[in-house]
Amino acid sequence: xxxxxxxxxxxxxxxxxxxxxxxxxxxxxxxxxxxxxxxxxxxxxxxxxxxxxxxxxxxxxxxxxxxxxxxxxxxxxxxxxxxxxxxxxxxxxxxxxxxxxxxxxxxxxxxxxxxxxxxxxxxxxxxxxxxxxxxxxxxxxxxxxxxxxxxxxxxxxxxxxxxxxxxxxxxxxxxxxxxxxxxxxxxxxxxxxxxxxxxxxxxxxxxxxxxxxxxxxxxxxxxxxxxxxxxxxxxxxxxxxxxxxxxxxxxxxxxxxxxxxxxxxxxxxxxxxxxxxxxxxxxxxxxxxxxxxxxxxxxxxxxxxxxxxxxxxxxxxxxxxxxxxxxxxxxxxxxxxxxxxxxxxxxxxxxxxxxxxxxxxxxxxxxxxxxxxxxxxxxxxxxxxxxxxxxxxxxxxxxxxxxxxxxxxxxxxxxxxxxxxxxxxxxxxxxxxxxxxxxxxxxxxxxxxxxxxxxxxxxxxxxxxxxxxxxxxxxxxxxxxxxxxxxxxxxxxxxxxxxxxxxxxxxxxxxxxxxxxxxxxxxxxxxxxxxxxxxxxxxxxxxxxxxxxxxxxxxxxxxxxxxxxxxxxxxxxxxxxxxxxxxxxxxxxxxxxxxxxxxxxxxxxxxxxxxxxxxxxxxxxxxxxxxxxxxxxxxxxxxxxxxxxxxxxxxxxxxxxxxxxx
Amino acid sequence: xxxxxxxxxxxxxxxxxxxxxxxxxxxxxxxxxxxxxxxxxxxxxxxxxxxxxxxxxxxxxxxxxxxxxxxxxxxxxxxxxxxxxxxxxxxxxxxxxxxxxxxxxxxxxxxxxxxxxxxxxxxxxxxxx
Numbered sequence: 001x002x003x004x005x006x007x008x009x010x011x012x013x014x015x016x017x018x019x020x021x022x023x024x025x026x027x028x029x030x031x032x033x034x035x036x037x038x039x040x041x042x043x044x045x046x047x048x049x050x051x052x053x054x055x056x057x058x059x060x061x062x063x064x065x066x067x068x069x070x071x072x073x074x075x076x077x078x079x080x081x082x083x084x085x086x087x088x089x090x091x092x093x094x095x096x097x098x099x100x101x102x103x104x105x106x107x108x109x110x111x112x113x114x115x116x117x118x119x120x121x122x123x124x125x126x127x128x129x130x131x132x133x134x135x136x137x138x139x140x141x142x143x144x145x146x147x148x149x150x151x152x153x154x155x156x157x158x159x160x161x162x163x164x165x166x167x168x169x170x171x172x173x174x175x176x177x178x179x180x181x182x183x184x185x186x187x188x189x190x191x192x193x194x195x196x197x198x199x200x201x202x203x204x205x206x207x208x209x210x211x212x213x214x215x216x217x218x219x220x221x222x223x224x225x226x227x228x229x230x231x232x233x234x235x236x237x238x239x240x241x242x243x244x245x246x247x248x249x250x251x252x253x254x255x256x257x258x259x260x261x262x263x264x265x266x267x268x269x270x271x272x273x274x275x276x277x278x279x280x281x282x283x284x285x286x287x288x289x290x291x292x293x294x295x296x297x298x299x300x301x302x303x304x305x306x307x308x309x310x311x312x313x314x315x316x317x318x319x320x321x322x323x324x325x326x327x328x329x330x331x332x333x334x335x336x337x338x339x340x341x342x343x344x345x346x347x348x349x350x351x352x353x354x355x356x357x358x359x360x361x362x363x364x365x366x367x368x369x370x371x372x373x374x375x376x377x378x379x380x381x382x383x384x385x386x387x388x389x390x391x392x393x394x395x396x397x398x399x400x401x402x403x404x405x406x407x408x409x410x411x412x413x414x415x416x417x418x419x420x421x422x423x424x425x426x427x428x429x430x431x432x433x434x435x436x437x438x439x440x441x442x443x444x445x446x447x448x449x450x451x452x453x454x455x456x457x458x459x460x461x462x463x464x465x466x467x468x469x470x471x472x473x474x475x476x477x478x479x480x481x482x483x484x485x486x487x488x489x490x491x492x493x494x495x496x497x498x499x500x501x502x503x504x505x506x507x508x509x510x511x512x513x514x515x516x517x518x519x520x521x522x523x524x525x526x527x528x529x530x531x532x533x534x535x536x537x538x539x540x541x542x543x544x545x546x547x548x549x550x551x552x553x554x555x556x557x558x559x560x561x562x563x564x565x566x567x568x569x570x571x572x573x574x575x576x577x578x579x580x581x582x583x584x585x586x587x588x589x590x591x592x593x594x595x596x597x598x599x600x601x602x603x604x605x606x607x608x609x610x611x612x613x614x615x616x617x618x619x620x621x622x623x624x625x626x627x628x629x630x631x632x633x634x635x636x637x638x639x640x641x642x643x644x645x646x647x648x649x650x651x652x653x654x655x656x657x658x659x660x661x662x
Numbered sequence: 663x664x665x666x667x668x669x670x671x672x673x674x675x676x677x678x679x680x681x682x683x684x685x686x687x688x689x690x691x692x693x694x695x696x697x698x699x700x701x702x703x704x705x706x707x708x709x710x711x712x713x714x715x716x717x718x719x720x721x722x723x724x725x726x727x728x729x730x731x732x733x734x735x736x737x738x739x740x741x742x743x744x745x746x747x748x749x750x751x752x753x754x755x756x757x758x759x760x761x762x763x764x765x766x767x768x769x770x771x772x773x774x775x776x777x778x779x780x781x782x783x784x785x786x787x788x789x790x791x
Contacts, residue, residue, distance in 0.1 A: 343693070343737055389687065389739075393685060393687075393739060393740075394739035394740075395683070395739065395740050395741050396738075396739060396740075396741060398739075399739060432685060432686070432687040432688075458688075459687075459688040459691075459692060460687045460688045460689035460692045461689075461692055462689055462690075462691075462692030462693025462694070462733070462737065463692070463693055475692060475693070476692045477688040477689075477691040477692035477697070477703075477705070479686070479688040479691070479705065482703060482706075484691065484692065484694070484697040484698060
């Protein structure tokens with residue numbers, strides 16, 4: 001028989017204001033097995049914990065029930081206290097009489113009654129608890145970073161600086177990401193490439209960092225500390241060891257009319273190409289879909305002109321299998337498609353562009369060599385209209401419900417840069433709200449208005465209509481004036497909503513990392529664990545977790561690196577002992593549990609069992625304790641009741657239910 | 663105000679519109695082709711419902727100026743759809759007035775099968791006052 005102690009916490013007045021804590025303690029004493037019960041103002045305090053350890057020694061307790069806040073808060077505290085007192089930490093149960101009781105009830109009598117019942121359930125459960133021991137697993141001292149934008153580069157640099165090997169997997173031919181496409185950065189207006197390229201060079205030169213560009217993650221197995229990842233190195237058709245980066249192949253390539261991804265479709269590139277001048281590695285790839293040699297078998301000019309003999313049409317995709325202790329997701333974002341927003345005429349007029357396209361137009365290496373001009377006729381614009389919140393804060397199926405966060409600031413930046421370089425251009429910004437929290441951010445926006453004369457109008461644009469004379473007729477509203485505005489513009493720039501990069505759902509599925517309805521990866525706790533995925537060993541860096549600007553991304557990238565380093569620094573990991581276990585005599589090997597397991601933790605083996613004297617080989621479910629997260633999905637799905645979750649066995653849960661219903 | 667409240671309730675029931683979802687972006691008014699003809703502008707319709715001043719809406723010029731083109735309904739990013747409120751206010755008026763100009767039997771003869779049904783319904787509300 002267990003000897004159980006019940007400890008009821010007042011939590012200041014958080015609990016005691018709505019629950020008669022003394023009565024809860026008294027009533028608990030009537031339960032079978034309970035030999036001690038007391039209440040105290042703060043059980044989590046040192047004095048409170050001392051009461052627990054003393055009671056364990058004095059009353060020779062074997063099980064502890066703490067009636068307090070959610071186990072998410074202080075379960076660890078009380079388990080540690082139990083361990084100090086010499087009993088197994090898994091002999092502690094928490095009855096949550098705060099979040100589940102005092103905070104949601106007003107009436108003391110009802111609150112007290114419920115608290116007594118919750119305590120009773122915890123007592124019933126702890127009666128059936130058995131000591132559990134965490135297992136151990138090893139840690140591979142190597143990290144994988146998925147995505148080679150500023151988030152991935154920063155995370156990789158920080159992990160590498162701590163002395164661990166890091167691999168970056170980037171799907172495009174070069175690292176650099178979205179930041180490499182930007183012209184200037186807010187709020188300091190420094191050139192994006194000037195601050196990014198040194199980091200790119202540093203990452204590629206670092207002896208601890210290994211970069212796989214033009215590569216994707218194909219498959220992930222394993223668990224925290226011991227992931228096995230297949231990386232697909234797509235056939236580049238250029239030998240990276242031989243190529244000198246001279247660029248002659250791109251120059252001579254006859255297939256030159258391919259829309260440039262780097263220039264957001266505003267410029268052209270050849271079939272063999274490096275996306276931009278500062279690309280790392282400075283090794284081109286052959287885009288096989290558009291290469292004449294691959295399409296028709298004729299051509300082969302690049303091979304002929306290459307002095308280094310680096311062109312290799314026979315290259316095939318290569319799969320590299322590597323082990324990692326930690327994985328950081330830094331997959332970034334793209335702008336949403338605007339096909340459903342007919343009213344802005346984006347698909348009808350070349351002079352209606354997204355803000356990311358404007359970045360390319362403003363950039364010296366862009367399609368217009370940095371000259372602000374209309375893409376339809378190359379004329380210098382006189383009137384420019386910026387429209388905010390295009391597809392952001394939109395609850396219809398056309399857009400995204402969230403605020404994209406970066407648009408207010410980059411629009412102020414664009415408006416200011418244009419007014420600075422072309423003072424005769426009128427700039428009008430239509431906004432719903434101007435959101436500029438951040439250091440020196442609001443000052444930046446106010447400068448656009450006060451010093452650069454940007455015309456901010458509170459109201460939205462209803463329609464952009466291309467006119468026969470080449471102008472764009474903008475129909476909008478000024479809500480403060482309560483007037484409708486009709487104005488002609490030469491160019492319209494849309495602050496297009498951002499969304500997570502398209503492949504992220506596939507990656508999240510491979511990692512069993514949770515993802516929200518907007519395809520942003522979910523953090524383990526929105527406030528206290530913002531860079532960790534709920535899946536152990538997986539960390540989040542940059543916009544894959546939620547919209548953010550460059551300073552925030554870099555901060556989060558460093559913080560994700562610290563979490564990864566903290567993991568890699570450990571020799572061994574303690575595993576959660578509350579894992580599933582199958583009863584070999586009950587299991588019929590039906591595979592139902594393996595099908596529902598979200599962590600891929602269940603496999604089958606043929607094992608000889610002794611079923612009441614009958615010896616035979618049976619197919620039995622086996623749980624990998626390092627992979628199992630203890631979710632319990634298998635236990636409820638098992639048709640023969642063979643699966644049980646240690647620490648949350650079917651018997652324990654039924655005992656709790658019985659205690660509540662008594 | 664009790665009168666106003668019950669009218670507001672009716673309005674919400676008829677239209678199914680939740681005016682609290684409005685983020686006051688003004689896209690409805692920006693998109694409205696009859697904006698300049700209206701005394702109460704489309705975006706203000708939402709505020710009037712929020713302020714439970716339905717009488718003002720019912721007596722407004724806008725109510726019968728609205729073309730029911732549904733541009734505001736189409737483009738509202740928050741599913742508030744002020745056009746529905748205008749339609750709802752018309753229904754309130756119609757319900758108070760009673761009697762129809764057309765009998766249901768007359769309708770089929772005058773019907774052009776090419777017309778969108780939604781337009782027809784709105785047109786009836788608009789022209790039967």
